[in-house]
Structures are given as structure tokens and as C-alpha cells.
Amino acid sequence: MEEASIKHLDRLYEIEMECFESEAFTRQQIAYLLTDYNSVSLIAEVDCEIVGFIIGKMHIDGKSTIGHILTIDVSPKHRRRGIGLRLLEDIERVFRCKGVKVCCLEVREDNVAALSLYQKFGYKKVGRLKNYYGNAHGVYLKKVLT
Template structure:
């Protein structure tokens, strides 16, 4: 299976929204929110495509607080394409793009019962730095970061 990465944009909005809904149900971003995220001046976006379709995407925002960092806002992979290293590939490419821009840290949130995602993030070197009470409605979130 040949997967290629390209910049995600508004042209892909309907497909990205369908994937977001499939992956996150009631926690999914709305189509309007995704449109905003795709066009934000501080966004880095990637879509993973097979021969015909988008099978995953990632949206990262560059944020500046006490440090300039990349913030993974959403990462989604179509159910039938999971466990094929697509998320790993997208994260590694995002990290490369962040480093290219001189950004030395990446952060993300994940639902505390999303064990598959947590395992992936730990495997890629992300460390838990906090717990987010009721971040996902009634579910708690975990806050992770990685020095690039």
C-alpha cells in the first residue's frame, strides 16, 4: 500500500469532516471548525492519501506562550487503515516540518481511555505532563509533550 502525504486544504473539507466524525463521534470538530483550522495562519496540515482517497489527516497549530511549540489539534485515520503506520508517518512529518521552522516542542491532548493513541505517543517519545479534568465532556484528557 502506497500512502503519500500532501498539504490538506479546504478542497478536502467534506472528506476530512467525514473522517473526523468517524473517528471522534460527539467529540468531532464541526465542519466550520475544521474549515477554520485548515485556513488558520498558524496551521500546518497534512492529508494521507492512498491511490484514490484521503485515509487520514493531521492539523497542527504553531502556538507561542512561554515557548514556541507545535500543538496537534486533531489526528484522524480511517478505521480500515489503522495499524498501518499512517499516524506515525504523519506525526514524524509534522515533527520534521516543525523542526524546519525552528520549533523545538510539540504538544497534544488525548482522551485518557484512548489506549492505542497513548501507546503510539509514548512510543514516539511523548511524555505525559498533566491530566485535563473533563476535557472531553465527562471524560478526562491527558496532556503530552515532546522535545523535538
């Protein structure tokens, strides 16, 4: 899996728009994340076309470095082929190399696909985020990276 960079911005924004109706990151937010030193952004390709990406950020919390997954997007026609799992696996590998011990994320409570993916990959619900997405609630998930 390849690291994403600003040269991929157009395609990543296109996928973001395919994946989210509301709550999508803006083009500017994606551009910022692609160039931020503390971010990790990876792309997944099929036949030389970008079909998915993941963006996470690292921050220091006391003595630990925490990894925070901000978004994972797979283009609709490429779903259920293991790309999401691969993106998660790869970002965790990068996080581990950078000393991250715990990875966390938020997801809409009604996002069955994402919740199933995260739970399948070892993320545990540790909290409920009331009205985190306006009318919809969120779930806070965590995984200790071993």
C-alpha cells in the same frame, strides 16, 4: 505526504465523523483550521484516496514556538498500518522547519490507540486534565523536538 487545503474539506470532515462520535470538530472548525496561517494540516493518501489527516497549530510562548497537535485521524479500515506514525513524523518535520522546539497535545485518558501511538513516538505524560472531555479525563503530553 501532502499539505491539506480547503479543497479537501468534505473528505476530512467525513473522516472526522468516522473517527469521533462526540468531540468531533465541526465542519466549520476544520475549515477554519485549514485556512489559518498558524496551522499545519497534512493528509495521508492510499491509492489516491485520502485516508487520514493531522492538524496542528503553532503559537508563541515567551521566546519559544510551541507546536500543538489538535487532531490526528485515520479512517478505521486503514488503521494499524503505520499511517498515524507517518502523519506524526511528518508534522514534526514541518514544525521543526518552522522553528518549533516543543510539541504538545491533549488526549482522552481512555483513548488507548492514540496514547500508545504518542508514547511510542516519544511523547511523555506531563499532566492530567480532570474532566477535560466532560465526564472523561484527559492527559497532557509533550515532546521536545530534537
